[in-house]
Amino acid sequence: MTVTIDRAAKARRPRRPAEARESDGRLAFWLVIPSIVVLGLVILYPVIASIVRSMFGDGIGESPFVGLQNYANALWGLGAADFWGATGFTYFVAAVTIVLETLIGLAMALVMNRAFKGRGILRASVLVPWAIPTAVAAVLWKWAFDPAGIINALTGSTIVWTGSEIPSTIAIIVADTWKTAPFIALLILAGLQVIPDEVYEAAKIDGAGAWQRFLRITLPLVRPALLVAVLFRMLDALRMYDLPWIFTHGSNGTTTLSILTFVFIFVTAYFFVRVLGVNAVESVGGERKERKR
C-alpha cells in the first residue's frame, strides 16, 4: 500500500529531464550492485538452497523428493516435540530477556539522562558489555556460573547451573541481559535526549509530580525509540546462537527447522510492526516481499 502511494506521489512530482534520470539509474545500478551480489551470495542463495533442500528426504546418495513432508514432520509429525520445544524455549527466553532488558535499560537511561560529573566515563563503561565479544562473555559467564564459581559463592547455593534445563536457562538469561541491557539503555537515552526540557518545566508549573511527568511525558515521547529498540532486540534474541551454544552445546537446528524459524521471526516482527505501530514504512515494504516466499 505504502509503495503505491509512494509511486503516485512521485508521478505527480515534476521530474528532471529523462536523460538525467537514465544516467542516474545506470550509475545507481553500478553503485548498488556490489552490495547486492554479496548479499545474494551469502543470504539469498543459501535461503533458496535451504528451501529446495527442505523438499527432499535425507539419506545417502539420491535423496527422494518428498514435498512438504519435512515441514509436516517438524510441525506435527515425528519432530514436532523437538521443534515446538525449541520454539517455545526460544520465545520464552526472548520474551524474558526483552522484558528484563527493557526495564533495566529504561531505568539506566533515566539515570544517565541527568547531568553529572564523569558522564563520559560512565557512558564508556556502559559500552563495555556491548563491546565484549559474545564468545568471551559466554566463557566469562560460564565461569561465573561454574558449580565452584562466584555466583554460587555469593548466593550460598550449590546449583549445577549448566547441568539441567531451568538453571541453565536462568544462566543464559542473566548473561544475555547483562550483555544487552546497556545497549538498550543507550538507544532509549538517545530518545530521551530529544525531549525538550521546556515540556517538563511546563508540566511542573502545572503541578505534575515526578511520577506523573514520567507517565504522561517521558513514556509517550520516548515510545518510538523504545519500540524500535525492542524490535531490533527481539530480532536478535530470536536468533541467539553463540551464547547457548558455548554454554551448553545444545542441539543445532536442521535446515528445515531454520527456515521455519525464519518464518516465525518474520511473523513476529510483522505483528510487532503492525500491532504496535513501529514507524517503519520501508520495512513493511521489505517484509511484504518476504511473505510471498
Place this chain on the structure above:
Amino acid sequence: MSIATRPATGTAPGPTSHESTPRRRRLRWDLPGLYVGLIAIAIFCLAPFYWMVVSSLKAPNEIFDNSLIPRHPTLMNYEAVFGAQNTFVLALRNSLIIAGCVTVVALVFGVIAAYAIARLNFRGKNLVLGLFLATSMFPGVAILTPLFQLFADWGWIDTYQAMIVPDISFSLPLGVWILTSFFRAMPWELEAAARVDGCTRGQAFRRIILPLAVPGVFTTAILVFISAWNEYMIANSMSQTPASQPVTVAIAQFSGISQYDTPYGTQMAAGVVVTIPLIVLVLIFQRRIISGLTAGGVK
C-alpha cells in the same frame, strides 16, 4: 528504520550536542539517589569484566577460592595464553586480518551503495532498501548449512574469505543504514556548487563529499570492525584448523595449563587480551560509537 521520515537532528554526524548543552537544572533531582543509581549502573556493567580480570590473575590452585582480590597475583595465565600449546598469537593475527578486510571492503561497498540510496533517484530503491532490511533479519543459523556446502564446493573451507565474505554481508545492512543517514544530513549544496564550477560527479564526490563524510565513515568503520572481531558462529564452522581460526573460536576451544579441567584462568586471560583493544576503542571513540549505534538502531 524509515530513513525517509526520520528527522536528521539528534543522530546527525559529528560531535553530538548533549555534552555542551547545559542541563544544570536537572541537577536539582535528589543527588544521593542519582549517585546510587550511577554506582549501580557502573557495577552492573563492569563487575563481570572486573571478575574476568581478577580471575585471569589467579594461579590454578587459587582460582576457586572466589576472593575478590587476587592474593598472589600472577601472570602465569597470560604466559599460558601466549605459550606454545595454544595458537593464540596466530588467532589474534587471523582476527586482525579478517576484521580488517571486512571493514575495508564493507565500507567501500557501503559508501557507494549509501551514496546511491541517499542521492540518486532510481527505480527499485524501495526494493533495495527492503532487501537490506530483510537480510538483516535473517537468523544466521538458517544459512549456515547451505553456505558451508557452497564454500566446501569451492574449496573455501578453512580460508579467510570463507569468513570475510559472510561477515561483509552481515555488516552491510547496518553500515548502509548508518551511512545513508549520514549522507542524507550532508550539505549537498556544496556538491551542486562544485558541479557548477566544472567538477564531474565523481570528482565532486571524491573532493567535496567524501572528506565531509569522514566522521560518518569512521563511525561505521568502528562498528563494523567490532562486529567482525566479535563474530563467532560463521567462524566456528568455517575455520577448521588454527591456521584460519579467529580469537573468538580459539577462546571457546582453549586448552589450559592442566589438561583435565576447563582452563578458566587461561580463558579469562585470553578474554582480557581480546577485550582490551575493544575497550581502548570504546574509551577513545565512545561518543562516535554511541552516535553511530543510535543512528543505526533508532532508524
